[in-house]
Every structure is written in C-alpha cells, then in structure tokens.
Amino acid sequence: MLVTHSLGLLLLASVPQKLLSLHPVDVAVIAVYFIAVLGIGFYLRRFSKSGVDFFLAGREMTAWIAGLSFLAANLGSLELMGWAGAAYQYGILATHWYWIGAIPAMLFLAIVMMPFYYISKTHSVPGFLQLRYGESARCLSAVSFAFMTVLMSGINMFAMALVMRVVLGWDLNFSIWVSSITVAIYVALGGLRSAIFNEVLQFVMIWLGALLIPILGLWEAGGWNGLVHKIGERMHGDYTHLWGPLSSFSGNPMGTHWTGIVFGLGFCVSFGYWTTDFLVVQRVLAAKDLRSARLAPIIGAAFKMAVPFIVILPGLLGLALLPDNLKLMPQDVAAATGGHSYNEVLPLMLARYCGPGLLGLGITALMAGFMSGMAGEVCAFSTVWTYDIYKAFINKDASDEHYVKMGRWCIILGVLISIGTAYLVMSFKSIMDYVQALFSFFIAPLFGTVVLGMLWKRATPKGGFWGLLAGTVSSIAMFVWVKIDPSALRYVALYSGAKDMAQNVYRALWCWLVCVIVTIVVSLMTKPKPESELVGLVYGCTELPSEGHLKLYQRPIFWAGVVAVVFLVLQVIFW
Amino acid sequence: MSEQKNFISIWFFIGVEVLIYGLMIMSSGIYEYIYPPKETTVYLAELHAPIWWGALLIVLGTTYVIVFRPKKSA
Numbered sequence: 001m002l003v004t005h006s007l008g009l010l011l012l013a014s015v016p017q018k019l020l021s022l023h024p025v026d027v028a029v030i031a032v033y034f035i036a037v038l039g040i041g042f043y044l045r046r047f048s049k050s051g052v053d054f055f056l057a058g059r060e061m062t063a064w065i066a067g068l069s070f071l072a073a074n075l076g077s078l079e080l081m082g083w084a085g086a087a088y089q090y091g092i093l094a095t096h097w098y099w100i101g102a103i104p105a106m107l108f109l110a111i112v113m114m115p116f117y118y119i120s121k122t123h124s125v126p127g128f129l130q131l132r133y134g135e136s137a138r139c140l141s142a143v144s145f146a147f148m149t150v151l152m153s154g155i156n157m158f159a160m161a162l163v164m165r166v167v168l169g170w171d172l173n174f175s176i177w178v179s180s181i182t183v184a185i186y187v188a189l190g191g192l193r194s195a196i197f198n199e200v201l202q203f204v205m206i207w208l209g210a211l212l213i214p215i216l217g218l219w220e221a222g223g224w225n226g227l228v229h230k231i232g233e234r235m236h237g238d239y240t241h242l243w244g245p246l247s248s249f250s251g252n253p254m255g256t257h258w259t260g261i262v263f264g265l266g267f268c269v270s271f272g273y274w275t276t277d278f279l280v281v282q283r284v285l286a287a288k289d290l291r292s293a294r295l296a297p298i299i300g301a302a303f304k305m306a307v308p309f310i311v312i313l314p315g316l317l318g319l320a321l322l323p324d325n326l327k328l329m330p331q332d333v334a335a336a337t338g339g340h341s342y343n344e345v346l347p348l349m350l351a352r353y354c355g356p357g358l359l360g361l362g363i364t365a366l367m368a369g370f371m372s373g374m375a376g377e378v379c380a381f382s383t384v385w386t387y388d389i390y391k392a393f394i395n396k397d398a399s400d401e402h403y404v405k406m407g408r409w410c411i412i413l414g415v416l417i418s419i420g421t422a423y424l425v426m427s428f429k430s431i432m433d434y435v436q437a438l439f440s441f442f443i444a445p446l447f448g449t450v451v452l453g454m455l456w457k458r459a460t461p462k463g464g465f466w467g468l469l470a471g472t473v474s475s476i477a478m479f480v481w482v483k484i485d486p487s488a489l490r491y492v493a494l495y496s497g498a499k500d501m502a503q504n505v506y507r508a509l510w511c512w513l514v515c516v517i518v519t520i521v522v523s524l525m526t527k528p529k530p531e532s533e534l535v536g537l538v539y540g541c542t543e544l545p546s547e548g549h550l551k552l553y554q555r556p557i558f559w560a561g562v563v564a565v566v567f568l569v570l571q572v573i574f575w
Numbered sequence: 576m577s578e579q580k581n582f583i584s585i586w587f588f589i590g591v592e593v594l595i596y597g598l599m600i601m602s603s604g605i606y607e608y609i610y611p612p613k614e615t616t617v618y619l620a621e622l623h624a625p626i627w628w629g630a631l632l633i634v635l636g637t638t639y640v641i642v643f644r645p646k647k648s649a
Binding site: 023025028029032033036039040043044047065197200201204205208212216219220351352353354355356357358361 | 582583585588589591592593595596599600602603604607615616617618619620622624625628629632
C-alpha cells in the first residue's frame with residue numbers, strides 16, 4: 001500500500017555517491033542471512049508435497065507464526081525507507097498509515113471476516129468470490145490480481161536494487177539477480193511454508209537491525225521531549241501531533257483533512273488492503289484452526305502499532321538531528337543537485353549510529369524486508385494462477401501433484417517475469433507510476449464487493465461482478481481525469497493543493513462508494529442465490545463456532561479489545 | 576505446527592542466527608574497544624553499542640536455542 005508513495009520518488013533517482021561502506025564483518029553478517037534463508041528452504045522441501053502443504057502451508061501455522069508472517073509480508077524495505085522518508089517530510093502524520101490506516105482493518109478482519117474466509121475453506125480471495133458470486137467475479141479479480149502482483153514484484157525488485165546502489169554502490173544487475181534467485185529458490189522449494197518461516201525470520205531481523213536507531217537517537221536527542229523541542233526549533237508548522245493539524249486542508253504539510261484520513265485511509269484504503277489483498281490474507285488462511293486464524297491478525301495489529309518506533313521515529317530524529325548542511329529534499333531535486341533525498345533518511349541514520357557489524361545487521365534488515373515482500377508476492381501469484389486461473393479455466397481435472405508442480409514452476413516464472421518487469425521499468429521509468437496506481441485501483445472496490453458478499457445475503461452474482469467492475473473503472477477514470485486536468489483535484493481530493501497521498505485516499509473513498517451503490521442497485525434488480533448456497537459464506541446463513549467454552553483471555557475478541565484500547569490511548573497521547 | 580510433522584521449530588533457526596550475529600557483532604565491538612579507530616564518523620561511539628547490543632543478541636539467541644531445541648520424538 002505504502003510502496004505506492006515511496007517508489008514513485010525512488011525511481012526518479014540518478015546515481016549519487018554511495019552512502020555507506022561495508023566492512024568484512026558486515027559482509028559476513030549478510031552472508032549468514034543468505035545461508036539461513038536458503039537453508040530453511042532446503043530443509044522444508046520434504047514437507048511440501050501436497051497442494052495444501054505447498055499453497056496453504058498445510059494449514060498448520062500457529063497464531064504467532066501466521067500473525068508475524070501476516071505483518072512481515074507487508075513490511076518491505078521500501079515500506080521502511082519510504083515511510084521513514086515520509087516522516088521526515090510530513091512529520092508524525094505519516095504514523096496514520098500504521099495506526100488508523102491498519103489497526104481497525106486488521107481487527108475487523110480478525111473478528112468479522114476471518115470466520116467466513118476460514119469456514120469456506122477457500123484457498124484465496126478470488127476463490128471466495130467464486131463461491132459467493134460465481135466465476136465472472138473470480139475471473140476479474142484473479143486476472144487483475146495475478147497480473148498486478150507480478151508487476152509489483154518486479155517494480156519492488158528494481159527499487160530495491162536502486163536502494164542498494166544508492167546506499168552501498170552495488171551494481172543493479174547483481175542486486176536484482178542475487179536477491180530474486182534466492183527468493184525463487186526458497187519459495188519454490190518449500191512453498192508457502194518456506195515463505196512464512198522465512199518471513200518470521202525476516203521480521204526478527206528487521207527489528208534487531210533497525211531498533212538501535214531510535215534507541216540511540218532518543219539518547220542523543222534527550223528523549224521524546226528533547227526531540228519535540230529540537231524539531232520545533234528547526235521547523236515551522238506542527239510536525240509532532242497526529243490529529244491537531246488535520247482540522248484544515250492547509251494546516252498540514254500533506255494537504256489533507258481528517259475526513260480523508262478517517263474515511264478514505266482508515267476505512268477504504270486500509271480495509272481494502274488488509275482484508276482483501278491476498279498477499280497478506282494468504283498468511284492467515286494458513287492458520288491451524290479458526291481461533292488461530294482470528295488471533296493472527298490481532299497479533300499482527302499489536303506489532304503493527306509498534307512499527308512506527310523503528311520507521312517513523314528515525315524520520316523524526318533525522319528532522320531533529322541531521323546537521324543543517326545535510327538537509328534532505330524531494331527525490332527530483334536531490335537528483336538534480338546531487339543532494340540527499342527524503343528516502344535516504346533511514347540509511348543516513350543507520351550510518352550515524354552503526355559501526356562495523358551493526359551496519360551489516362541494518363543492511364540485512366533492509367534486505368530481509370525486500371525479500372519477505374517479494375516472497376509474499378510470488379507465493380500469492382503462484383496460488384492465484386494455479387487455483388483461480390489454471391485449474392478453473394485451463395485444466396480442471398489434473399492431479400494434486402500436477403498442481404503442486406505447476407505452483408513450483410509458477411514461482412520460477414513469476415520471479416522471471418518480475419525480473420523482466422524490473423528491466424522494463426529501468427528503461428521506461430514513467431510506467432511505474434501508472435502500474436502503482438493500477439494496483440491501487442482494485443483494492444478499495446474489492447473490499448466493497450467482499451464485505452457486501454459476507455454481510456448481505458441479498459447481494460447477487462451480477463451485483464458483485466458489476467459493482468467490482470464499476471468501482472475499478474471509476475477509480476481509473478478519476479486517476480486519468482486528474483492526469484489530464486490537474487485542477488480536477490479540487491473535486492477528487494476536495495482540495496486543489498492535495499498531495500498524491502491525499503488524492504489516493506479520497507479516490508479510494510469514491511470508488512468504494514461507487515462499487516457499493518452499483519452492487520446494491522444491481523442486486524436489487526436481479527435474482528439472489530438461494531440461502532442454502534450461502535451457508536459458510538454469509539453472515540446470517542452461517543453458524544459460527546461458539547467460543548463460550550474458552551476462558552476470557554483465550555478469546556480473540558478479548559485481545560482485539562486490548563489492542564483497540566491501546567490504539568485509542570496512542571491517539572490521545574499523540575493527538 | 577511443529578508437533579504434527581516433527582519440524583524443527585522456526586524459533587530454533589532464529590535463535591541460532593541471532594546467536595551467531597551476537598557473537599560476530601560483540602567480537603567486532605570488543606576489537607574496536609581494544610583497538611579504537613583513529614577517526615570515526617559514528618555518533619555516540621563512546622557508548623560501544625556493538626558490545627552491549629551483541630551481548631543482548633547472544634542472550635536472546637541462546638535462550639531461543641535452548642527453549643526450542645529439537646527434541647527426540649518418543
């Protein structure tokens with residue numbers, strides 16, 4: 001979701017001087033990491049024989065493993081660097097993408113939606129659409145998801161290689177081939193189980209590698225109060241409050257309003273991404289039982305609330321502590337002047353505090369982020385292609401073994417297409433903005449289609465299909481409208497000075513509304529499915545397992561409540 | 576998870592890797608402490624972060640290795 005913002009900036013980069021130099025011990029730390037991820041892939045190969053093993057990790061994951069993997073699949077290196085840069089640029093407002101832009105949706109997935117995903121025994125989100133709405137909705141969703149996921153993977157790969165060139169001076173081809181072949185090997189060997197195990201490992205590495213920056217930074221700044229004071233001395237405007245500056249469009253550096261953050265980001269974008277993007281939902285579907293599947297997003301949400309400590313705080317520390325002669329700037333300006341861009345704040349802070357050894361750990365954290373994101377993408381691509389396109393429309397009656405083989409080849413193929421995309425982006429950098437935007441077109445409408453399908457039994461197959469199509473088309477139309485006539489921003493984002501992020505959240509809101517309205521209208525005009533066909537798919541037609549026999553602290557709803565309370569307290573503290 | 580197919584727990588792998596990292600980073604920190612570089616661009620170098628961070632990783636890694644070590648099945 002976030003990558004949308006950061007990649008556009010990164011891809012404009014020229015070839016600046018490298019920021020960091022590695023010592024032999026740093027190289028050894030990175031080498032140990034590569035050996036570990038490949039070793040896990042080889043070890044797990046023997047356990048990935050059947051389709052359920054390969055595509056759903058045997059549905060044996062504990063809540064902790066599934067929850068951490070759920071979060072790690074999203075915590076790519078571009079997330080880390082992009083949002084640290086956004087925090088430098090916009091201040092603590094960037095935290096909204098981690099808190100209101102994630103936590104409510106993750107809790108909603110756990111409590112409301114997960115039972116239907118899990119009880120229906122679907123292997124994918126398009127698979128759920130097929131059960132609920134039929135083949136046409138599944139086809140639209142599967143083809144768009146598979147196509148965009150593999151393109152995104154290539155774009156991420158190129159951006160990561162670019163980061164390695166900027167930070168370490170590494171050759172682009174070297175970074176692209178070494179990292180993607182590593183991912184291809186360990187995912188093709190062990191399937192989703194290998195991806196999930198490595199994601200948990202990568203999650204730990206990200207924290208261990210990045211955690212020292214805020215600890216030492218706060219030490220140097222004199223704690224949180226010292227940090228706020230230093231930022232206040234250097235910057236005009238409010239960079240350290242979450243909600244106060246959002247009372248007007250012009251009162252904050254992002255050019256947005258609290259309505260956009262609450263309804264556009266907190267509702268449409270966030271719910272669309274966290275509840276229907278198969279990249280993350282696939283991890284939760286691998287849980288060993290329904291209770292674990294519901295606990296997993298709650299565990300993910302608890303850790304998600306803490307991520308700003310290693311992402312947003314370094315950006316704010318950069319704002320407060322980097323010397324005046326090291327002023328960061330937009331990527332295009334940095335490229336023209338030879339300066340440093342916002343996106344480089346995290347590596348700069350890493351270089352500020354980390355000597356030999358620790359630097360290697362920090363770079364490993366960035367690489368781990370990239371590889372966990374890419375593994376998630378090729379894994380999701382492989383599953384959707386094999387089950388929702390190949391099995392559904394090309395070869396319906398093959399053996400389980402055949403589909404596993406197809407899945408393995410799809411992973412290799414997905415990585416190769418990603419590499420091709422990376423080189424394509426290298427030649428035509430402007431396409432990247434469009435592909436990024438295209439991906440976001442499907443997220444918000446898909447949420448409207450899925451949530452109506454789960455909660456409203458009157459929604460019909462035709463309603464689901466036409467609603468999804470109308471929502472997607474309206475989102476593309478708004479994007480094109482603003483590209484052709486930038487003054488249209490005052491209608492789409494309600495403010496002519498809105499930045500890209502503000503435009504995205506409002507566009508998501510409008511296209512979600514279009515999807516919901518069209519789905520409702522078409523459904524009321526067409527024949528619904530009989531209730532007997534909706535069992536296990538729709539609220540009111542499905543008997544949900546009781547949790548009455550569990551102690552209070554064993555119930556997902558209890559922990560969701562705890563996370564919700566902490567979330568609210570954080571909003572008040574940083575209001 | 577690990578009970579059904581006798582996997583080695585992922586936490587064991589993580590413990591081993593964190594332990595190795597702890598040893599590498601702490602050794603590097605001790606070397607720098609004994610032979611400090613003439614010039615350094617690292618801020619707060621006087622806190623010797625590699626030593627205590629490396630020690631923390633060793634404790635963490637050792638704990639995970641012991642708690643999640645593979646056990647012989649009955």
